[in-house]
Amino acid sequence: MAVRASRLKRVLGAVTATALVAFVAACGSSGSSDTASGGNVTLEFAQWWGAELPAGEFDKIVNDFTAQNPNIKIKLLSAPYASTKQQLITGAASKTLPDVVGLDGAWVNDFAKQGAITDLSKLMTDANYDAGQLASQVQVKGKTYMIPVVNFVYPLFVNKDLLAKAGVADVPATRTQFLDAAKKISATGSDVKGWALPLDTAVPNGIQNDVMSWLWASGGSMLKDGKPDLTSPQVKSTVEYVKSLNDAGVIAPGSLTMKEQDKVEKFTNGQVGMMIDSLAHINLIKKNKPDLKFEVAALPSEDGYSGKRGIPYASWGIGISNSTKHKAEAFKFVSYLMSQETNAKLSTIANGFPGNKNAKPDFGNSDPMFKTAFDIYQQGYPANEFVGLPKSEDLMRSFDEQLQLVLTGKTTVDDALAKSQQSWSSVIE
Numbered sequence: 001m002a003v004r005a006s007r008l009k010r011v012l013g014a015v016t017a018t019a020l021v022a023f024v025a026a027c028g029s030s031g032s033s034d035t036a037s038g039g040n041v042t043l044e045f046a047q048w049w050g051a052e053l054p055a056g057e058f059d060k061i062v063n064d065f066t067a068q069n070p071n072i073k074i075k076l077l078s079a080p081y082a083s084t085k086q087q088l089i090t091g092a093a094s095k096t097l098p099d100v101v102g103l104d105g106a107w108v109n110d111f112a113k114q115g116a117i118t119d120l121s122k123l124m125t126d127a128n129y130d131a132g133q134l135a136s137q138v139q140v141k142g143k144t145y146m147i148p149v150v151n152f153v154y155p156l157f158v159n160k161d162l163l164a165k166a167g168v169a170d171v172p173a174t175r176t177q178f179l180d181a182a183k184k185i186s187a188t189g190s191d192v193k194g195w196a197l198p199l200d201t202a203v204p205n206g207i208q209n210d211v212m213s214w215l216w217a218s219g220g221s222m223l224k225d226g227k228p229d230l231t232s233p234q235v236k237s238t239v240e241y242v243k244s245l246n247d248a249g250v251i252a253p254g255s256l257t258m259k260e261q262d263k264v265e266k267f268t269n270g271q272v273g274m275m276i277d278s279l280a281h282i283n284l285i286k287k288n289k290p291d292l293k294f295e296v297a298a299l300p301s302e303d304g305y306s307g308k309r310g311i312p313y314a315s316w317g318i319g320i321s322n323s324t325k326h327k328a329e330a331f332k333f334v335s336y337l338m339s340q341e342t343n344a345k346l347s348t349i350a351n352g353f354p355g356n357k358n359a360k361p362d363f364g365n366s367d368p369m370f371k372t373a374f375d376i377y378q379q380g381y382p383a384n385e386f387v388g389l390p391k392s393e394d395l396m397r398s399f400d401e402q403l404q405l406v407l408t409g410k411t412t413v414d415d416a417l418a419k420s421q422q423s424w425s426s427v428i429e
Contacts, residue, residue, distance in 0.1 A: 001050040001139060005102060006429045007365055015019070018264070019032070030347060032224065033300055037174065040071050040072070040073060040251050041072050041073065041326050041329050042072075042073040042074075042075055043069060043072060043073070043075065043098075043099040043324075043326060043329060043330055043333060044075045044077055044098035044099050044100070045062075045074055045075065045076055045077065045099065045100040045101070045102075045333070046077040046079075046087065046088060046091075046098040046100075046102060047077070047078060047084060047318075048074075048079060048080055048081040048083075048084040048085075048101025048102060048314070049077070049078070049102060049179050049316050049350070050076055050078030051078050051079060051080050052081075052082075052350070053349055057349045058076070058078070058346075059076070061337075061342060061345065061346060062074045062076060064342070065140065065333060065336045065337075065342075066321070067331065068336075069333075069336075071330065071392070072329050074333065074357060077098060081328055081378065085104065085107070087231050088101055088102075088103075088107070088111075089107065091109070091116070092107075092111045092114050092116035092117070093114065093116075094324070095114075095115070095116060095322075095323050095325065095414055097116055097117070097321040097322075097324075099115070099320065099321050099322060099326060099330050100318065100319075100321070100330050100333060100334065101318070101319050101320070101323040101326065102316060102317065102318060102322055103117070103138075103317035103318060103319045104255040104317065105128055105146060105148075105314075105315060105317055105384065105386070105388055105392075106334075106386070106387070106392045107140050108138050108140065108145050108146045108317070108319070108387070108388050108392060109140055109388055109389055109390040109391075109392075110390060110391075111145070111319070112140040112143075112145045113140070113390070115322055116147075116322055116323075117319040117320065117321060117322055118145075118146050118319070118320045118321065118322040118324075118327060119143045119144070119145065119146060119332070120137075120143075120144040120146075120147060120319065120320065120334075121139075121143050121144045122143075123320065123328070123331040124144070124325060124331075125159075126328070126331075127328070127331055127332070129331075129335055131144075132336065133340070133356050133357060133358055134147060134355060134356065134357070135148065135151065135354065135355050135356065135357040135382060136148050136355070136382050137388050138206065138317060138388045139388060140388060141389060145319055145336060145388075146317040146318065146319050146388075147317065147319075147334065147355060148313075148315035148316070148317050148342075148355045148382075149315070149316045149317065149318050149337055149338065149343070149346065149355045150315065150316045150346060150347050150350050150352035150353065150354065150355060151282050151313045151314070151315050151350045151352055151353045151354075151355060151377075152278055152312065152313060152314050152315070153278075153279050153311050153312065153313045153353060153373060153376075153377055153382070154209050154213060154276050154278055154310060154313065154314075154354070155258075155276070155277075155279060155296040155297060155298065155299065155301050155373050155376055156171070156172075156274060156275075156295055156296065156297045156298065156300070157275050157276070157277050157294055157295075158171050158172075158265060158273065158274050158275065158294060158296075158297060159191040159267065159270060159273045159274070159292070159293070159294050160293040160294055161270075161275035161292075161293050162185050162188065162192065162270065163181065163185070163273060165185075165188050166181065166184035166185045166187070166188050166273070167184060167215060168180075168181045168185070169182055171295070171297045172274075172300050173297075173298070173300055173301070173302050174301060174303045174305075175214070175241055175269075175300050175301070175302055176196075176301060176303050176304070177300060178274070178300040179241075179244065179245060179248065179250070181194065181273070182194025182195050182245060182248070182250035182273070182274065183248055183250055183271075183362035185250070185273035185274070186248075186249060186250045190299070192271060192272070192273065193250055193251060193252040193253070193268070193271065193272050193273070194250035194251075194272065194273050194274060195244075195245060195251050195252070195272060195273070195275065196251070196252040196253040196255070196258065196261075196262075196263040196267065196272040196274075196275050197210050197211075197242070197245075197246075197251050197252070197258070197265050197274045197388070198255065198258040198260050198262060198263045199208060199255050199256050199258060199261050199283060199400055199403065199404060199407075200256075200257050200258055200259045201397050201400050201401060201404075202259075202383070203259055203260070204328055204393065204396040204399075204400040205260065205393075205396065206207075206258075206400070206401050207396040207397075207399050208384065208386050208396060208404070209260070209277075209278075209312050210263075210275075211238065211242055211275055211399075211403065212238070212312075212385070213238075213240060213276050213299055213301070213310075213311075213312045213383075214238045214242065214300075215234060215235060215238040216297035216299075216308045216309075216310030216311070216312065216383035216384075216385075217300065217301045217310055217311070218234070218291065218301040218302040218305045218307075218309070219301075219307045219308065219309070219310065220232075220234035220235070220238065221306065221385065222235055222236070222385055223338060223385055226428070227425070227428060228420075228425050228428055229415075229421075230399075230417045230420045230421040230424060231417050231418060231421050235417060236417060237302070237413070239262055239403065239406065239413050239416070239417065240413055242403070242407075243406055243407065243413065244267030245259075246407045252266055252271065252272050255407075256404055256407070256408075260277075262282055263275055263277065264277060264284070264285070266305060267285070267294075268285050268288050268289045268292065269289070270289075270292065276299065276312070278314070279296070279369075279370065279373050280329060280351065280352075281350070282296075282367055282369050283351070283367065286367070291292060291346050295372070296372055296373050296376070296377045297309060297372075297376070298311070298379070298380065299312075302316055308379070308380050308381055309379075309380040309381075309384060310380060310381055310382070310383025311376065311377060311380050311381070311383060312383060312384040313353075313383070313384055314384070315355070315387075316352070317348070318334055318337065320334065338355060338356050339356065339357045340356050340359045341359075342358040343355060343356040344356075344359035344360055344361055344362070347361040348362045348363075348366075349358065351366060351370060353373075353374060360374075374392075389428060390427055390428060390429075391427050392400050394427065394429060395423075395424055396427075398420060398423040398424070399420045399423075399424075402416035402419055404418050
C-alpha cells in the first residue's frame, strides 16, 4: 500500500528475464481462459503470494481445490509484488487480466473504473454465498470488487526494557499515557526517543500506518459518506496529537525523510521505545536482535474512548477479471480460499490473520506475540480507509506534505487540513 494494502513483508529482488517474459505472456494471453476438451476449465491466477510463502505451500492449497474440483484447473502465475503490480496494471488497462487476480487495495478503485475487474457482489448473490462470514470487503460505489483473503495488521510495538528503565509500569492504552511514556523514555538517554514517525514523501505510507492509525484507534473516520472529511474534529484532534508529540521532542530525529525500514531499524537497535508496525516484522526483529525484549499491544485511543478500536491492516486481496468467460468457476475458487478451513490454513502459513472471521490460525508453532496480536485484532476491527480510494498514494503524499509544514511550524493545523481537504476533494469524486 505506497500504502501497500498487500503483504507488508515484500519479497525484494529482480525477476529473471525468462520468468518475467513468461509472466507477461501469460497475462497477455488471458482475459478468458481456454476450455479444454471434456468441459475442463483452466483458470489463470496471478499473484505475489506464492513468492512470499514457504516453497510449495501455496501449491498444496491449490492442489486440494483441484482434487475436489477435477473439472477446474488452476494455473498459478507467481511473481514478486513489484512485478505482479506492473503486469496487472498493464493488463487492467488493456482488459487482458488473468481470470483471478491478487489485488492490492490501492489498485481496486482504478481497476474497477476501467472495467477490468468484476462486481463480486453479484457473483456472491448468484452463488448464494454467505458474505456475513467475511471480515471485510473492498467496495467502490456500493459494489464489492476485492475480498481480503489474509490480513496483516499494525499493532503497537513496545520495548519492555526501555519502558522499565523509564519507570513506566504499564503499556500505554490512551493518548495521554502514550505521551507520558514517550517523554519518560526520551529522558533516559540522549540517543533514545519515545516514538518513530516515518514521513518520507517518496513512500508516504506513514500517513496510513503511523498517523491515521491514531484516528481509527478511537473509532474515527477521515471520510463521510465516501467523501473527504479532513476538517472534522476527530481528524483535527489526531493531527494536533501528533503535533504535541513532535512539540514534546519525543519523536526520533529525521522523521521527515524516514522510511518504514528506518523505523524498524531504530526500534530493533533500541533507539526508540515504541512504534506502530507490521506484525510481519516480529520474526525479522528477533532474528536481528535476539535479546531485545518487546511486546505488541493495541493502539492507544483517545482518553475516555470505550468502543472498538480500529487497527491498520494491509491485505492479500483477491478479485476476478471482468473479461473472463468463467466467472462462476473463478468465484468457486475464491470461495474455496475464503472457506473457514482453507482460510485458516493459508493464514497460518502466511503468519497473517484470516479474511474469514470464523477461521482461526494455528499458533502452535509461531511466536506467542502472533496470538496476542490476533486477540487484539478480534477485539477490534480492521481499519484502512485508504483501501479502495482512487490514487491513494497521491492522497497520502499530499497529506504528508501538509503535515510536514505543520511539524516544522510553517502552517497551522487548520490551514493544513483545509488544503488537504481541497486537494483530496479534487481526486475523490
